[in-house]
Amino acid sequence: MHGYGIIMTIILGGIAGFIAEKIMNFNTGLILNIILGIVGAVVGNFLLGLIGVGMGGLIGQIIVAVVGACVLIYGYRMIGSMR
Numbered sequence: 001m002h003g004y005g006i007i008m009t010i011i012l013g014g015i016a017g018f019i020a021e022k023i024m025n026f027n028t029g030l031i032l033n034i035i036l037g038i039v040g041a042v043v044g045n046f047l048l049g050l051i052g053v054g055m056g057g058l059i060g061q062i063i064v065a066v067v068g069a070c071v072l073i074y075g076y077r078m079i080g081s082m083r
Contacts, residue, residue, distance in 0.1 A: 012058070013037030016065030023066070024073040036069040044068025 017033030020026075020040060028036065044064035048055060055064045 009038060010034055012062060012065065013041065016040055016062050017069055019062075019066045020069035020073060024070055026073045026077075036072060037065050040067070040069030040072055041065035042068065043071055047071070 014030065014034045014037055016037035017028070017035070017040070018037075020036060021028050021033055041061060041064055044067045045055075047068070048064060055061065
């Protein structure tokens with residue numbers, strides 16, 4: 001979440017993590033939602049950067065964070081199913 005302060009990043013991360021949690025039917029708490037949202041934003045921006053797409057603005061960054069968090073949840077489930 002480039003260009004936002006730490007408080008706004010935490011708030012946006014929490015919102016994005018919450019939305020991803022509901023989309024993927026993955027029960028987590030507030031702290032993990034925030035972490036998923038923030039790390040999801042980093043992952044999402046990285047993946048979009050690889051294909052040359054940039055999403056600016058507040059809504060765009062939330063969408064990117066949600067997609068990134070969903071990718072993280074999916075990856076976690078795939079690793080968990082290998083056991």
